[in-house]
Amino acid sequence: MKNSLADRSSGGIICAALITIFFFSGPLHSQEDLVSLSVKKIAPPSSLLATDHKYDNGNSISLSWVPSIDDALMNNPIVAYKLYRSSNDTEPNLIAELPPGSSYFLDNGVSTDNSYSYSVSASTNAYEVLSNRTESITPQSEWINYNKKYLFLMVMIISGAIMYFIVSAKRGKELFVRKIAGLEAIDEAVGRATEMGRPIMYIPGIQDMDDVQTIASLTILGRITRTIAEYDSKIFMPVARSLVMTAARETIKASYQAASRPDSYSDDMVNYITDEQFGYVAHVNGLMVREKPATVFLLGAFFAESLILAETGNSIGAIQIAGTARPAQLPFFIAACDFTLIGEELFAASAYLSGEPMQLGSLKGQDVGKAIAMFFVLLGVLAATVSAAWDIELFNNLLDNLNELFS
Amino acid sequence: MRRNIPLAVTFVVGMLLIVSVFLPPIETIGEDFGVFFSIIAVFAFFLGGGNLIKVHFGKIMKKSNDWEFSLVTVVGFFAMLIIGLFKIGAPGDISTSVTAEGSYFQEMFVYLINPLQSTMYALLAFFVASASYRAFRAKNREATILLVAAFIILLGRTPLGMMLTGWIPESFSIFQVPNLAVWIMNSPNLAGQRAIMIGISLGVVAMSLRLILGIERTYLGGDDKG
Amino acid sequence: MSLILARKEKRSSMDIGMFFAALLTLGIFSFLYKDNPVYKVCEAIFVGVSAGFWAITYFFDNIHKKFWLGVFPQEGDSPDYWLWGGAILGFLMLLRISNKIGWIARWPLSFIVGATAGLYMMLYFVSNALNQVADTMMPIVAYASDNSVLWLDTFGNFIVVLGVVTGLIYFFFSKEHKGLFGTGAQVGTWFLMITFGASFGYTVMSRMSLLIGRLDFLFGDWLGLF
Amino acid sequence: MLLLTFSDIGLIVTLVIIAAGLGLILKLALKGKEIDRRIIFIFIFFSVASPIIFQIKFSEKATAVVKSIYDKIDNLPEGSKILISFDFDPAMAPEVQPMAIVLGRHALIKGHEVVFMSLWTTGQSLLTEIINEYILPDFPEKQEFIDYVTLGFKAGNEGVLKVIATDFKKMFPVDNNGRPLDSIPIFDGVKSCSDFDLVISIGGGKPGPKEWILFVTDPSNIPMAVGVAAVIAPQMYPYYPAQVLGIMGGVKGAAEYESEFIGNYERFKDMKTPGLLTMGPQTLAHTVIMAFIIIGNIIYFRKRKKEAKS
Missing domain, CATH: 3.40.50 (Rossmann fold)
Known part of the structure; x- marks a missing residue:
């Protein structure tokens, strides 16, 4: 790493910068700063976006950002992204440190009583650069979790089948x-x-x-x-x-x-x-x-x-x-x-x-549940097999839908 | 009254926990129930522990058969309560944990309960042997399948398996017993486990519905006189 | 010194705790021959001491930590008043002692039954039914990275799907196991038998390690044979 | 010259007694007599106790999945860099600790440079214990930082793996004792995990071998070997041999490795081999159980034949 300094055509400028920084930094951190000097300045992460996390009790905010352009696979100078949160415009606190390559974080430490603003920094071993601060945001609490609509549908089908047979047994069906x-x-x-x-x-x-x-x-x-x-x-x-x-x-x-x-x-x-x-x-x-x-x-x-x-x-x-x-x-x-x-x-x-008829009716309902399970197993196997072998769009879509249904 | 209030409580609480899965504001109600339950269980322990004392004191008083052993139980029970409540031997003041290193409570656990626990558990080694001797007999087709599956797995876990079938060439290596054992675990065994698990979940759903809807009420008593 | 593993009871053989631990170990093993007074003493100690152990553990964990520190928290935290609900239900439980109003004890019971039913219904439905069905929805034909068919894996996948479907057929209650359906149920039982046999064989080894652990303690830590 | 050790005599005595006992029971069985369960208990007790007392070890023939790990370590040129991660806790230790010990010894005796680390908090103390009490006493000549180094536990689970896959020092700027990695000779020329010649993860939970494969060794094509608890082993087989070069499953896997190791290294002929020592009783007990299953079936068919006749 130290050799790379010599390769620079703009060595003079860097030398000047080196000397300047050397003067400003106290003698206490001299060793560390020497290391940092060999690292070029990095760009901050950008486009930090704080949005209310959907379908929760107002206890989380999702954060996403575009990583620093220096966050590359090879010779990556970035060690971590640090997230800062300020609640009700008070002093920001560090809430998380994430490995390089991250671009998303779910902050679970919030409540509907406060408003929050965030900033994210990219840091090297000795150097940290902050993004812009986000607008203030207050998390919202939702009543219904629509992410679970398919689960709800499944529960309704199975419970419905069980209750249907309980009722029909009550009416005297053998x-x-x-x-x-x-x-x-x-x-x-x-x-x-x-x-x-x-x-x-x-x-x-x-x-x-x-x-x-x-x-x-x-x-x-x-x-x-x-x-x-x-x-x-x-x-x-x-x-x-x-x-x-x-x-x-x-x-x-x-x-x-x-x-x-x-x-x-x-x-x-x-x-x-x-x-x-x-x-x-x-x-x-x-x-x-x-x-x-x-x-x-x-x-x-x-x-x-x-x-x-x-x-x-x-x-x-x-x-x-x-x-x-x-x-x-x-x-x-x-x-x-x-x-x-x-x-x-x-x-x-x-x-x-x-x-008792009503009790036995519920057993019949259970069987419907098993029939449904078997149906989906066979349908899913068919879709997955055909989709893997011939890549037919109809079956690909079917498989995607099934995966969503059971996610 | 005596019947309807409990049935209503079951219905309301059961439904609440089901819908809580879909409603974020009451999402954590299941965990809260866990805390509630653990508190109720401690109160119930007064009944259980009381029953324990009652039974054994009864035996001691009446000098009935084996009353000496009841005495041992009662002494052990009270000794543990006293050692624990007063944190005897625990280093530091009353705020230290009852299970702190050096407390008598912890010592009792390490030298009495722990060896008893692990020895009872170790009895399984013997029972596993006697059960397999008796149960794994080729009485009919099902029993034969059970026997063969168990035997292959057992064989696959000893050097014997490799010794007996190591000669099978690499291209048919699936028939070497250790590999066959792995295949059985990963394919037919997995399938059976899944069928059992899917069945169980449907059984639980149906039983829960019967309980919540008040169709199943044996735990409250079989008829209306209660 | 222990031959194989380091365990909790790690002290010299002169230690009185070690001596008791060894004696209790032998006492429990004696049950294998037949019921005898030594076993009865071990059993009595075990029951008394462990009941006391759990009483104390519950008291400190549930009543002190969860309830007491919840409703009377340290300065700065707000008290969780709803925890009183658990205490009240627990108290109602104690009314069981009374002959007259003992029936009120059914309220906390029905609360528990309702909550457990609701909670488990959703839990099992998601983790057992949905996840297991989803895991089985896989392509039957398995390909290697060069697009050639892996016949063995394909056969394994086929077996898994067949086993899940026929296993479920076995569990059908409302249809007589006759004809094609009966054949399906029959195949299902075979899968279940393989599952049971294989799981049994697979656990034998871990059960043996328990006994090895105990004997290692007796011969090594206690008698100091090695 | 034929010299019998204490263990050999013990083995012979044990086998003779068990064989004679089984023979006697078989004779009774052929007459159609049922066996009291207590007789089975005695056999189980004897077949477990005797190998413990006599320290009987059966030589295990290493299966291909284990042998390939052994060969890899044995054939790497001296001075190769090996990373061993202890991803387990005390509960899992009885099964996988023997693997950690024998792998550490093998790597050191071959003169490789070994780096130890752990992804589990509870692994830290086990790591120190295993290295200081089991491995190092046999290698007084080995020097820390030159022949081996302990990085200790790093929090972050899979996160740690994702980082060290591309940059080791970013996650571990210093070792267990706070010494900068840059000043440790082993890390000369080590940038990421790809600079290791072999990575081994020993564990069974999460994060563990599976995560190592998914996040580190598979994407970068680094030679990887795993040691796992027996119950996890079936889940690892799909990765063999493409993504992992070998698997040690449970005590049996450890025993196979130990057997191979002590067979080839005179210096360690008499070392304590926890894997083999636990396998001894297990093998005998399994064999006895299988013998009883066979005897049980003989009795059953005898009886049925008799009933058919009468």
């Missing part, structure tokens, strides 16, 4: 629902426990009520305990969360009332153990081998403990009906349990068991 083996087995499993005079164990996973799988599990619990109450079998349910304990007690109590056996219900059926994943598992394992339940339900959100529980349950010879929507744990349930509800079946179980 609906076919295929058999789900794991659910068909419930009656038999409960009956077996009654015959053997042994209890039934119900494990709702280890997540709290803010997981949709736990809620699904409790809706199934409501159906199963109804049967249990009718058979007058015993159920016990260790849980890992206090809220789940409370909710499960409500559910079981209601089922016993519905089966006209409110006196058989007791709070002791559901017990909180500990929030700790493996502490809970240690206790449940112990309970299994000591109480020897004839039937074990493992329905809900499970993690690594799935196989520990299922294998222990298997070792005591219990009939095990499991189900989870965590794909990583499904293989273990498949391997160690008698029946497994795979993903979607877990969520459909309560509706299936209820046998």
Whole structure:
């Protein structure tokens, strides 16, 4: 870099500049300045534009600018772009440093209460040059995010299909629902426990009520305990969360009332153990081998403990009906349990068991959702394949539209 | 009253969270719910922890079977509460974190909870073996497929896989077990995972709608007497 | 010294904490033979201590940090009054103890159920359904950079699409699995079986490492064999 | 002369016991007897514990994807410049740390000039620990700044990569200790990443190997090798061999590399090889599990045959 000085035809001018700058800069930064002197002056970034970021809560402003003309690929002198913001015409503050080549930034640190103006600088190791300051701008808050219009459309189609079939089922339209083996087995499993005079164990996973799988599990619990109450079998349910304990007690109590056996219900059926994943598992394992339940339900959100529980349950010879929507744990349930509800079946179980037309109607609606998913998969594959092979405009456009729809 | 207010609450809150996705001013309401939930959960812990004490005290008082172990549990529980609340052993004043290096609370975690956790977790090594012994049998076509897929993957992860099939020429290298294992993971396995995930999401949508619309109400009780 | 990894319990074998950690490790392993008093002690300690651990952790994280510092913030910040909502719902939860007005505890429950349903419906719909469908919309025929067809990758892509579609057919509830549709569902089950078998085989190795870690602790850190 | 080491004896004893045990069980199985799960537990315990106690290592034959990395480092002329980025945290460390150690050793013993860095905050302390405690003690003769240099952690994720792809010193004006890069001999003639003869990223999260490929080595055609956690490995295969010259996946990848390394360098014959040491128990346990699956099927078919007869 230092050699390049000598190559300049206008060496004299630069020398003069060199001397001038040398005089003005104090002795303290002399070393750094020597480096900077060898760098030619750079042009500032230009056309800085601050616009309100669309469709947000007024908490962001988007900034774009044309990079400095010296921001080149080779021998780039620019180290960073620095963004300065002044709110309500106060002293500007540095808000971001961006690598060379940048020309866009989204400032998320603003609010609708203030107005802001910006400037951007290009800087080398020793030198900084500022752009013009922008006009003052106050971010706006919008009510509706139109960027998500396609998501809204999709949600409406799927929900619409589900609700349509719920309503038509309510009007008395007959609906076919295929058999789900794991659910068909419930009656038999409960009956077996009654015959053997042994209890039934119900494990709702280890997540709290803010997981949709736990809620699904409790809706199934409501159906199963109804049967249990009718058979007058015993159920016990260790849980890992206090809220789940409370909710499960409500559910079981209601089922016993519905089966006209409110006196058989007791709070002791559901017990909180500990929030700790493996502490809970240690206790449940112990309970299994000591109480020897004839039937074990493992329905809900499970993690690594799935196989520990299922294998222990298997070792005591219990009939095990499991189900989870965590794909990583499904293989273990498949391997160690008698029946497994795979993903979607877990969520459909309560509706299936209820046998109520409206509930079954929602299952039919789900199927429409799957049909739509299959349709788009096949359409997308066709469009992508044709477009990649022959570059036909119709299919290119189709692919673009599909990508936008699913973005 | 007892039934309708909860149903109305579910409906309003559920709808609010759905539309919040499309409305910037209330976009962050989902995160706020998370904070709400964590506060409610602590209150609920009074019920859970209370139940824990009740059950074990009951056993100790009645001297029922295995009451000695209940004593251990209760002592452990209270010891942890005291150590934690008073931050015993934590360096500095009361404002230091309860998990600061050197606090008894942290020591208990490192020397009691941590080894217990990892050992319980390690039991999986044994159960994975006994489960595969029992489950991977060629009982029917489905079970055979399960068995073959698992066996190829297992083989592909040991030197045995390369030893057995290393002779296959490079142009057919896909049939070398380690490569075949990678292919299975990337193609049929991926497809199955996707089908499961798409199914799950539709199941969640339908169940959520049933809950929000009040069609599914078992968690509030099966009929109107409650 | 440990053979393979450095872990949290890193101290000399004379240390009392180390001794307990080793004892608890052995106690949990003893369950593999059968249930016994040593395991029961470990279990009792685990339950009591960990319940206390989480009670304290929740208290400091949720009540102190999130709630208390939220409504009574340090000087300069404005208090978040809406957090009281969580506290009130939490308090309603506690009414569960009362026989008379215990039913009010359903309000916070229905609040949670509604919010979870709404939140998860959108979350799953976007991340599971839309994204997975979008990822599957790919060209089946794969080309190399010189425009020749990569047959193996093409076959892999075909398998992915076939697996997703037939897998979804398997999940159909309202149509009997008969005829062509039945064949589709049958193929779908095969894909699911490959997925389960492969995922199972794939996890065996990581489960073994857990056991290796524990034994490494026992032999290395504790007994000091190496 | 045949000299058996402690490990060899251990291996022989272990194999004999396991083989005899399996044989016995097979005999029982042929009679149609089911096996108690506790017997399986004993086998698993033994097949994991024994290799740990006896420090048994199986020699792993390096697969092509790993061998190509080894060959690349081995064949580069002495004094080549290699950049190794540690893009992982303590949670991922058990799987990828062995790779970092063996790669560092190999590069140094070949006399290459090695630059270490990290894109992860949590990688900083691991970086220091691995270099100071595992790698350097074996190389007292190596000098900092001449043979190796540690740049430490740099915040900015992909941003860092985009910059160093064209200008290294812009992102790293100084090294970990504040020494200007201009005064470090290794960086003589280094302008951008293209001036390295090999770039290696070890990690599994984001930013990690994938980002290195996308932002740095692929656009500039720099030789690139990656080491990743086992779960990420399948995602890396599409880049091989066009964009990356080799992949080490999980402990197995590390073990293959270690095996190749200690086999060729007498000086490191007895070094601690965490990869191989973890693979020993895993290989035995996998083999035992597969043996039991086979035995299980034999029992099943026996039974079915019997039932068909009666």
